Amino acid sequence: MASNYTNSDSTENITETSSSKTKDDFLNEILMCGIRLSRMSSPYCLPCAHSFCRSCLLDYAQNNNNTSTSINFILCPYCKYQFNFRSFEHFESILIINPVLKQLCEALDTSKINSDQQQQQQSQSNGLYRARCHTCCLLKMLKICKHCYFMLCDTCRRTHLLDIHRESKIQLDLLESH
Structure with missing residues (x-):
């Protein structure tokens, strides 16, 4: 069976993004909460690996939980993956923090980087x-x-x-x- 699929490297450096986007634009896009459409605070993951603000996920689960059935579930706002949970408390307890996005958010929030740190980042060719x-x-x-x-x-x-x-x-x- 012939395959037209080629194994191309699907990663890129942040600095190689579209020339019309700056690094900050790209990072802000990655860090945008898909529920409230602004920068994430306290990013947490659903099992499908999409990340949102913890408070947004909790509000979303309370407001969008299907109460017409005995099964509690929500659909991921991005991919529509159905996530089942026993109770709202169970949902809250199994959310996992996204450590990479958390670090990026913290780094951008404290982006009053001194010139030494900027030079160090720029020197990473x-x-x-x-x-x-x-x-x-x-x-x-x-x-x-x-x-x-x-x-x-x-x-x-x-x-x-x-x-x-x-x-x-x-x-x-x-x-x-x-």
């Missing part, structure tokens, strides 16, 4: 940024995946790209078989 990897949570130099916008270290990035390739190939094979 390879466009890597030191933060916690989305997958392994270790403090490393990271790149952003163009596919899902996760910040990943090289080790996790390779595995992530292989997973994306494998999933894409499976989906392509399924489409070709129909």
